[in-house]
Amino acid sequence: xxNHIRKFLxxxxxxxxxxxxxxxVNKFINATATLKNLLHSKSKKFYKWKFGRIHYTVQGSGSxxxxxxxxxxxxSLTEWKSVTDVLSKNHTVYCIDLLGCGCSDRPKITYTxxxxxxxxxxxxxxxxKEKTDVAASGLSGSFTLMACKNDDSIINRIMLINPVxxxxxxxxxxxKSKAAxxxxxxxxxxxxxxxxxxxxANIDLLFTENFLYNPFHQxxxxxxxxxxxxxxxxxxxRYLLGSIKGKYIYCNIAxxxxxxxxxxxxxxxxxxxxxxxxIALYRSLNSSIECEFFAHSKHLPHxxxxxxxxxxxxxxxx
Numbered sequence: 353x354x355n356h357i358r359k360f361l362x363x364x365x366x367x368x369x370x371x372x373x374x375x376x377v378n379k380f381i382n383a384t385a386t387l388k389n390l391l392h393s394k395s396k397k398f399y400k401w402k403f404g405r406i407h408y409t410v411q412g413s414g415s416x417x418x419x420x421x422x423x424x425x426x427x428s429l430t431e432w433k434s435v436t437d438v439l440s441k442n443h444t445v446y447c448i449d450l451l452g453c454g455c456s457d458r459p460k461i462t463y464t465x466x467x468x469x470x471x472x473x474x475x476x477x478x479x480x481k482e483k484t485d486v487a488a489s490g491l492s493g494s495f496t497l498m499a500c501k502n503d504d505s506i507i508n509r510i511m512l513i514n515p516v517x518x519x520x521x522x523x524x525x526x527x528k529s530k531a532a533x534x535x536x537x538x539x540x541x542x543x544x545x546x547x548x549x550x551x552x553a554n555i556d557l558l559f560t561e562n563f564l565y566n567p568f569h570q571x572x573x574x575x576x577x578x579x580x581x582x583x584x585x586x587x588x589x590r591y592l593l594g595s596i597k598g599k600y601i602y603c604n605i606a607x608x609x610x611x612x613x614x615x616x617x618x619x620x621x622x623x624x625x626x627x628x629x630x631i632a633l634y635r636s637l638n639s640s641i642e643c644e645f646f647a648h649s650k651h652l653p654h655x656x657x658x659x660x661x662x663x664x665x666x667x668x669x670x
Contacts, residue, residue: 386584390577391428391455399479401471404457407449408479412440416480417669419447420472421454422490423601425589426555426582428454430574431489434658435665442670446480450492452592458585460537463595465603468495469502476506485669487511489654494521494605501608509615511668513661514651517630518606518637523599533598536590546590550582565623565650574655609637616641617668619661621649 399406409429417439421431429447439445449456451471452463461467472495476484485508488496493515500507525533536542548554555578560567582589595601618634620627622645631643646653646660654661 386580388576388580390573390580391430391584399475401451401474403461403467403471404451404459406451406457406471406475407455408475409436409447411436411445411447412443414441414443415669416482416484417443417445418472418476418480418484418486419445420486420488420492420496421448421450423450423453423468423492423495423592424596425453425458425592426550426558426578428577428581430454430577430581431652432654433574435654435662438662439665442666443485446484448475452589454581455584458588458591460588460591462533462598462600463592464600465494465498468492468601469498472496472499473503473506483508485509485511487513487665488515489513490651491516491601494603497605497608497612498603500612500614504612504614507614509669510617511665512616512618513654514620514624514627515618515630515634517626518633521602522604523602525599529597529599533594533600536594536597542590542594543587546587546593547583549593550579550587550589552579555579555582563651563655565621565648565656569656571655606637609634612638615668617664618643619653619664620645621651621653621656622647623650 397408397410399408407429419429419432419436419439421427421429427450429449432447436445436447450468452458472486476499483506486496488510490513493510493512496507496510496512500510536546552575555575556570558578559570559575564570616638618631618641620631620643624630627645631645635641635643644664646657649657649660
């Protein structure tokens with residue numbers, strides 16, 4: 353009996369020590385990742401939405417233009433930093449941190465395509481308060497198209513930068529993806545797993561392998577901002593990552609593409625995997641879509657090919 357009690361106490365002490373160590377490691381990572389405070393905004397503009405505060409910036413004057421970054425916990429409105437100054441000469445430029453990203457709130461919820469489509473709709477109606485042009489990057493292009501389909505009074509012209517392949521958007525949650533979401537949402541293990549996925553080494557790898565055509569042009573400050581964004585709010589970005597890994601964020605947008613009458617312009621980095629095949633699928637559903645391929649660019653042409661993308665935006669939005 354005494355041996356059983358001893359074993360139980362030993363296991364209890366080991367579990368408690370391990371849990372405390374994991375908690376300490378998670379707190380240390382989140383604290384050190386945000387030391388530079390790169391995402392601090394002097395404007396401190398927030399839209400009080402029903403699911404949390406939405407951070408945004410406003411710059412310039414003229415016709416409204418909403419810029420929406422790609423969707424991952426490391427993303428933020430910093431993605432557009434290279435183009436906002438020039439765009440603000442002819443437009444009132446709104447940059448938004450989507451829920452779960454940047455300096456916006458990161459609630460412990462399941463994030464869906466409909467949630468973001470509703471956020472875009474409400475932000476335009478309550479903050480911009482007039483029909484606006486939109487430029488959206490990556491996965492956010494699908495939210496923009498769905499918002500436009502649901503309410504044709506809010507969006508004028510749409511520019512999509514490297515929109516997600518339609519085959520990817522057609523995915524639905526499976527047992528495997530639900531398990532991945534469950535693991536990421538566990539209090540200690542989920543946080544540790546998230547911190548491994550969102551380590552600085554992995555952020556740097558994303559820039560060199562996935563984001564940039566020329567990795568030698570990597571902006572260290574931008575990578576710092578991505579790393580900081582991933583670890584704000586004590587790493588609560590894991591709930592958004594869980595929804596992405598769980599495939600809750602995807603939605604079949606074929607009907608939206610076929611039904612909307614807005615001018616749509618797609619810019620694709622020539623070095624983005626399956627770039628031409630992806631655009632062909634979009635145009636097969638809506639033949640009026642215009643497109644342009646940027647040579648020597650990959651996932652972030654608005655970072656790599658600033659002059660070219662500004663020229664294209666000037667022609668399309670003016």
